[in-house]
Amino acid sequence: MRLFEGLLFLALLVISPVHAIDLVLGDEASVKAAAKTIAFGMTEYYTGDNPGDVPGNLPDPYFWWEAGAMFGMLVEYWALTKDDTYNVMTMQALLHQATENGDFMPPNQTRTLGNDDQGFWGMAAMSAAEYNFPNPPQDKPQWLALAQSLFNQWATRWEESTCQGGLRWQIFSFNAGYNYKNSISNGCFFNIAARLARYTGNQTYAEWAARIWAWEEAIGLITSDYQVHDGVHINTNDNTCSQTDTNQWTYNAGIFLHGAAVMYNLTSNPIWRERVEGLLRTTVSTFFTLPENNTNSRTPVMHEQLCEPLSLCNIDQRSFKGYLTRWLANTAQLAPFTFQTIQPLLLADAAAAAQACTGSVRTLVPNIPGARPEPPFRGEPGTACGFRWTVNGFDGQTGVGEQMNALAAVMYSMVVDPNLSQFAPVPLTAVSGGTSKGDPSAGTSPRGAEEERKRLLDGEITIKDQVAAGFLTSAIVLGVVMGCIFVII
Numbered sequence: 001m002r003l004f005e006g007l008l009f010l011a012l013l014v015i016s017p018v019h020a021i022d023l024v025l026g027d028e029a030s031v032k033a034a035a036k037t038i039a040f041g042m043t044e045y046y047t048g049d050n051p052g053d054v055p056g057n058l059p060d061p062y063f064w065w066e067a068g069a070m071f072g073m074l075v076e077y078w079a080l081t082k083d084d085t086y087n088v089m090t091m092q093a094l095l096h097q098a099t100e101n102g103d104f105m106p107p108n109q110t111r112t113l114g115n116d117d118q119g120f121w122g123m124a125a126m127s128a129a130e131y132n133f134p135n136p137p138q139d140k141p142q143w144l145a146l147a148q149s150l151f152n153q154w155a156t157r158w159e160e161s162t163c164q165g166g167l168r169w170q171i172f173s174f175n176a177g178y179n180y181k182n183s184i185s186n187g188c189f190f191n192i193a194a195r196l197a198r199y200t201g202n203q204t205y206a207e208w209a210a211r212i213w214a215w216e217e218a219i220g221l222i223t224s225d226y227q228v229h230d231g232v233h234i235n236t237n238d239n240t241c242s243q244t245d246t247n248q249w250t251y252n253a254g255i256f257l258h259g260a261a262v263m264y265n266l267t268s269n270p271i272w273r274e275r276v277e278g279l280l281r282t283t284v285s286t287f288f289t290l291p292e293n294n295t296n297s298r299t300p301v302m303h304e305q306l307c308e309p310l311s312l313c314n315i316d317q318r319s320f321k322g323y324l325t326r327w328l329a330n331t332a333q334l335a336p337f338t339f340q341t342i343q344p345l346l347l348a349d350a351a352a353a354a355q356a357c358t359g360s361v362r363t364l365v366p367n368i369p370g371a372r373p374e375p376p377f378r379g380e381p382g383t384a385c386g387f388r389w390t391v392n393g394f395d396g397q398t399g400v401g402e403q404m405n406a407l408a409a410v411m412y413s414m415v416v417d418p419n420l421s422q423f424a425p426v427p428l429t430a431v432s433g434g435t436s437k438g439d440p441s442a443g444t445s446p447r448g449a450e451e452e453r454k455r456l457l458d459g460e461i462t463i464k465d466q467v468a469a470g471f472l473t474s475a476i477v478l479g480v481v482m483g484c485i486f487v488i489i
């Protein structure tokens with residue numbers, strides 16, 4: 001009996017399909033197949049295209065901005081792999097959330113709408129323009145115009161009366177986080193301004209990019225050794241800004257690195273080259289580390305140093321590595337002098353991330369107070385991606401962020417792989433084949449602002465909403481604080 005059971009078990013082991021991501025770097029078919037499996041696992045979380053659901057929204061507890069980031073990733077997934085499986089869904093989501101005003105400012109999101117939240121949707125639209133993602137029907141907002149619309153809104157929100165400039169995190173004064181000027185919001189503005197400058201050739205955008213960078217430096221959020229700090233609090237009694245949150249996150253470094261590379265590409269200016277070099281140096285020394293277990297690899301891989309080693313990253317933070325990966329790849333293309341530095345890092349990340357995609361169910365829930373449960377993984381069993389790339393395997397964390405990070409790691413290997421880089425598309429401009437129609441005055445009509453004011457007066461923003469927003473922010477802040485405490489310990 002015992003022997004029989006043992007044999008049966010062995011037989012099952014042999015015949016049950018062994019799912020895992022089988023990645024051969026440099027083999028186009030293998031890279032695309034791996035990316036496809038991971039993208040499937042990611043998009044299975046999405047329910048917004050089900051009848052009766054809202055296009056563009058990920059289910060709770062994923063925030064709206066992360067959905068925008070995911071669709072941005074899917075735009076570039078299509079650009080790199082030519083797999084158009086998700087194009088219809090992506091177009092539907094982007095256009096629904098752009099709303100008929102064409103400004104990624106849906107009233108449903110008012111109670112937590114930050115400039116950075118809009119930014120991740122806007123960067124998705126910018127990528128769609130740069131890679132000639134299929135253009136929307138003529139009666140809908142166009143990709144380039146959507147990015148210009150955000151640029152124009154941000155320019156009107158730039159505020160010199162506090163901290164001598166900069167964008168606030170939150171847009172509405174009743175939301176917690178309104179008195180915080182952060183690098184990711186200003187980074188979104190910088191990134192899109194630089195890309196609009198490159199795409200359109202309009203000097204106004206380039207001037208703004210230079211101005212945003214100068215402010216980040218002047219206020220100390222980009223330090224002399226190119227650390228990018230998280231943000232600065234406004235002292236509401238005198239409007240000065242001295243209390244800085246010095247935490248360093250992958251995505252803050254990445255968003256400025258990419259924007260600076262775009263500015264370098266546009267201008268060939270040695271100042272931008274120096275900034276790219278400085279940010280890249282700090283990015284490598286801060287966010288890359290040797291794999292924990294003794295492996296053959298001597299190449300460091302990316303980690304979210306503040307919270308990852310103790311599995312304390314919250315849902316948002318568990319998606320940041322994917323963006324830094326994207327921006328490193330884009331930097332390698334646009335500032336070719338960085339290629340040799342970035343190539344081995346991204347190739348090692350791709351291999352390590354693929355190795356982390358062997359799970360089926362979540363076994364590790366980050367130990368964050370107030371963390372809300374996430375939906376289960378519904379992709380192919382045995383291909384769920386874990387969060388940590390340093391452990392040579394699946395660490396038990398799953399979610400949209402984990403899938404998005406791994407997808408980025410695998411698909412952007414194409415950009416730097418010696419065998420495949422020639423096939424990786426380079427972001428277009430209006431003169432190199434980009435077809436998206438722009439509208440330099442998009443988003444400037446007073447209608448949006450008027451509507452906001454009216455909504456407030458109409459009492460649509462209830463106390464309940466304010467409390468909810470405050471709660472969300474405290475949860476985020478608490479997560480960060482916990483992360484720091486543990487890192488210090």
Ligand SMILES: *[C@@H]1O[C@H](CO)[C@@H](O)[C@H](O)[C@H]1NC(C)=O
Nearest residue numbers: 024025026027028418419420
């Ligand atoms: C990469 O290209 C080289 C040279 O053409 C070739 O020998 C090698 O097999 C390729 N690698 C893969 C994984 O396809």
Ligand SMILES: *[C@@H]1O[C@H](CO)[C@@H](O)[C@H](O)[C@H]1NC(C)=O
Nearest residue numbers: 054055096097099106107108
């Ligand atoms: C806002 O919420 C309503 C009700 O759920 C939904 O019908 C609508 O599509 C949402 N709008 C956006 C832009 O998400």
Ligand SMILES: *[C@@H]1O[C@H](CO)[C@@H](O)[C@H](O)[C@H]1NC(C)=O
Nearest residue numbers: 264265268333334335336426
């Ligand atoms: C800008 O990017 C393109 C595409 O990769 C590249 O060919 C060109 O050399 C870059 N320009 C500069 C100034 O590096």
Ligand SMILES: *[C@@H]1O[C@H](CO)[C@@H](O)[C@H](O)[C@H]1NC(C)=O
Nearest residue numbers: 292293294390391392393394
């Ligand atoms: C890596 O090392 C840790 C700690 O020693 C161990 O618990 C884990 O099982 C190892 N993982 C792999 C994939 O070797």
Ligand SMILES: *[C@@H]1O[C@H](CO)[C@@H](O)[C@H](O)[C@H]1NC(C)=O
Nearest residue numbers: 148152202203204205440441
């Ligand atoms: C350049 O951009 C600015 C800012 O949006 C706009 O006011 C101006 O009309 C644009 N110029 C051209 C030629 O499109």
